[in-house]
Amino acid sequence: MTEPQPTEPPEPTGRTTDSEYGQHLDTAGTTDNVRDLDSVPSVEIISRSAVMLMSAAAEKLGLAEEDPDTAPVRDLDEARRLITALAGLITSSVEYLGPHAGAMRDGLQTLQRAFREASAEPDPPGQGPGEKYTGPVN
Template sequence: MTGYQTVNDPQVPDPELDVRELADVPSVEVISRAAVMLMSAAAERLGLADEDPQASPKRDLDEARRLITALAGLVTASAEYLGPHAAPLRDGLQSLQRAFRESSVIPDEPGQGPGEKYTGPVF
């Protein structure tokens, strides 16, 4: 199993192997994976994984705001490096920003929603 010690305990990760493997991953892929993780976590916090998002036990708009803002910063700061990968990440970000606005009892003013200081207003 790649990345694991085989001498002592096969289930204990070998940090040296993990670092080398991560070093082989292109930066665009690392950024994209981080963005997808932030998107997934934000969607969960918005309750979008459940049939009724408003009643979701995972729904936490404060946490969703933080995740969406972090995603906006990452996507905006790395857009020039992402090339064609930037467009779908921006689309996903805007979808989350709209879902947040729709989920809010009192929507933020335009430009004040999660991540909008990086992306501009989302309507």
């Protein structure tokens, strides 16, 4: 599939906006399909960031594989970092997440539990990934 080509050459500034679709055209004439960040509500940016961190952590825990214990992409060190970042984001922005806060917290706790189960030597309570922000996870 090829990228749509602009009908006019892009402006020499390097980036133009097609305001009808919120797409950006770079100097090569390709379309990025992104919105201007100033038009995106902060809660949407926070939520999308949290979902991206959750997805990445799940991948690093091997949860996308049939058998997480033999997943070739499993990397608990990377998962720890992602879960800790997710915990910080959710904890610091919970007041803005509205009705989504509970689901975000549940997802975080699920990842924290999965990390504990995947660890050969689980961290002591309160010292697992993100637990300095969330408190101990059972």
